[in-house]
Amino acid sequence: MADEYKAPLPNPTPDSKPFWDGLKAHELRIQRCKDCGDAYFYPRDVCPGCLSGNVEWFTASGRGKLHTFSIVYRPLKYPPLQAPYVLAMVELEEGPRMMSNLVGIEPDPAKIRCEMPVVIEYADVTAEVTLPRFRPAS
Amino acid sequence: MALEKLHAQRGSIAIVGAAESDRVGKLPGKSALALHAEGARNALADAGLKASDVDAVLSTGRQTANDVPEYLGIRPRYLDNTQMGGCSFIAHLQHALGIINAGVAEVVLITHGESGYSRVGMGSGDRFAPDTPPGQFEMPFGIGGPATRYALAAVRHMHEYGTTKEQMAQVAVATREWARLNPRAMMRDPITVADVLSSKEIAWPFNLLDCCLVTDGGGALVVTSAERAQSCAKKPVYVLGTGEASCHSIISQMPRFHVWDAAIMAGERAWAMSGVKHSEIDLAMFYDAFTIVPILALEALGFVEPGEGGPFVADGKTGPGGSFPMNTNGGGLSYTHSGMYGMYLLVEAVKQLRGECGERQVKDATTAICHGTGGILSASATAILSTER
Numbered sequence: 201m202a203d204e205y206k207a208p209l210p211n212p213t214p215d216s217k218p219f220w221d222g223l224k225a226h227e228l229r230i231q232r233c234k235d236c237g238d239a240y241f242y243p244r245d246v247c248p249g250c251l252s253g254n255v256e257w258f259t260a261s262g263r264g265k266l267h268t269f270s271i272v273y274r275p276l277k278y279p280p281l282q283a284p285y286v287l288a289m290v291e292l293e294e295g296p297r298m299m300s301n302l303v304g305i306e307p308d309p310a311k312i313r314c315e316m317p318v319v320i321e322y323a324d325v326t327a328e329v330t331l332p333r334f335r336p337a338s
Numbered sequence: 339m340a341l342e343k344l345h346a347q348r349g350s351i352a353i354v355g356a357a358e359s360d361r362v363g364k365l366p367g368k369s370a371l372a373l374h375a376e377g378a379r380n381a382l383a384d385a386g387l388k389a390s391d392v393d394a395v396l397s398t399g400r401q402t403a404n405d406v407p408e409y410l411g412i413r414p415r416y417l418d419n420t421q422m423g424g425c426s427f428i429a430h431l432q433h434a435l436g437i438i439n440a441g442v443a444e445v446v447l448i449t450h451g452e453s454g455y456s457r458v459g460m461g462s463g464d465r466f467a468p469d470t471p472p473g474q475f476e477m478p479f480g481i482g483g484p485a486t487r488y489a490l491a492a493v494r495h496m497h498e499y500g501t502t503k504e505q506m507a508q509v510a511v512a513t514r515e516w517a518r519l520n521p522r523a524m525m526r527d528p529i530t531v532a533d534v535l536s537s538k539e540i541a542w543p544f545n546l547l548d549c550c551l552v553t554d555g556g557g558a559l560v561v562t563s564a565e566r567a568q569s570c571a572k573k574p575v576y577v578l579g580t581g582e583a584s585c586h587s588i589i590s591q592m593p594r595f596h597v598w599d600a601a602i603m604a605g606e607r608a609w610a611m612s613g614v615k616h617s618e619i620d621l622a623m624f625y626d627a628f629t630i631v632p633i634l635a636l637e638a639l640g641f642v643e644p645g646e647g648g649p650f651v652a653d654g655k656t657g658p659g660g661s662f663p664m665n666t667n668g669g670g671l672s673y674t675h676s677g678m679y680g681m682y683l684l685v686e687a688v689k690q691l692r693g694e695c696g697e698r699q700v701k702d703a704t705t706a707i708c709h710g711t712g713g714i715l716s717a718s719a720t721a722i723l724s725t726e727r
Contacts, residue, residue, distance in 0.1 A: 208477035211468035220474075242475045242591075268497070268595050270489035271542035272482055281480040287541075288479075289490055289590060299590040301479050309542050314497040331478055 262320035304335030349727035352574035355385025355560030362555035369459030373556030374451030386571030394443035423712025428719035451556035499645035507534035512657030517668025550670035579612025601638030
């Protein structure tokens with residue numbers, strides 16, 4: 201199954217590797233600035249709020265809200281992302297937003313609502329890569 | 339003080355040549371560079387200037403800054419390859435302002451050529467490679483084409499303001515009415531809101547007719563000082579105000595999904611530089627990659643209050659005979675969209691202001707605003723143009 205995964209996969213860089221390593225361990229590790237205190241995403245060596253290099257990694261709760269979404273109807277070339285699927289922007293409870301997929305709900309615009317609470321799940325799509333996905337929080 | 343310095347440059351440069359490639363549409367016999375060249379040759383002829391008069395080439399595509407001048411046989415002393423997406427050419431106009439007024443160049447050629455449909459001579463650079471931010475933080479989630487990403491802004495706009503699919507569809511309908519008056523337009527059959535809503539689903543909330551075309555084409559502008567413009571072939575179109583801004587690159591970094599911050603920044607600058615009032619605008623050329631985009635532009639540029647863009651377009655006032663002529667060439671939605679569509683906004687505005695648009699001519703148009711998106715609402719550029727200084 202894992203070998204059949206054909207959708208695009210990330211190639212981590214030194215500044216993002218702790219994030220991807222965290223997912224593999226089923227933890228959502230993101231960064232915050234020790235100077236201005238803001239959490240941020242995507243991973244980078246400088247705080248996008250104040251350009252400080254004094255930043256640290258921490259483990260986020262994995263809870264958040266659906267900020268916005270799209271339902272993709274046109275099938276991609278690569279399995280296993282089967283259309284229709286939900287492209288989601290999740291606002292983590294720590295503040296930053298990240299793109300993901302919303303799963304565990306029918307891909308129906310009448311059922312999906314901005315601001316609905318969501319929680320992370322970890323998809324081990326290959327031996328090397330785990331992707332974050334979110335489902336409605338009960 | 340910076341704004342005063344800019345305001346003093348209102349009308350200091352002019353577009354003296356504006357043209358597109360001989361044809362736009364599906365052109366499998368033309369490479370991207372050949373389309374740059376057709377646009378350049380036609381724009382220089384329009385201006386009554388020669389290639390040897392050009393001392394700066396501003397261009398972008400999938401090449402280095404040297405490639406277009408080489409293909410054209412021009413040896414410029416100033417090169418600019420700023421690539422911020424489809425609005426790049428509007429930003430190039432601001433760059434032309436800087437270099438002409440600094441004395442770096444006098445005759446500036448801005449070119450576009452793209453084989454967006456036929457993919458001839460387009461190279462193979464991958465901006466979404468797996469080790470880039472989009473490759474790591476968006477591609478694994480199946481972002482597909484631009485429709486899926488612009489959709490994220492549209493859905494949040496619907497959530498915040500109650501904007502409807504019917505309102506967005508009306509943008510496509512009114513724009514098609516303009517295209518029916520443009521013999522070069524690719525799509526010329528009338529459509530209704532119901533047609534838009536029943537066209538193929540692409541990415542919620544967009545159906546096929548909410549999405550721009552994919553075509554081949556090119557175009558170019560010739561820009562010079564207001565003084566030198568007096569001796570060119572056609573009536574000068576003065577650049578009264580310009581602005582550009584970037585607030586993110588990949589859509590997941592967009593600061594506010596329902597507000598186009600880059601457009602606010604670019605617009606504020608263009609309005610301040612020009613001193614033009616909204617009520618003085620006769621024509622709006624707003625990049626319509628998807629039907630939500632002109633709605634976002636109307637709000638960001640201050641034509642309507644935040645959230646009022648949908649109701650504003652809903653009565654069809656942006657179509658022929660309406661009170662707010664918008665995208666009179668038929669837009670990216672129905673005329674042509676080679677990929678980086680910003681050039682066509684400028685060429686159409688110049689032709690309208692010169693009174694060269696035949697059946698679709700906006701009567702007595704003297705002042706126009708052009709506004710484009712670059713990337714996925716990432717960058718914006720604005721230009722306010724007029725026949726009067």
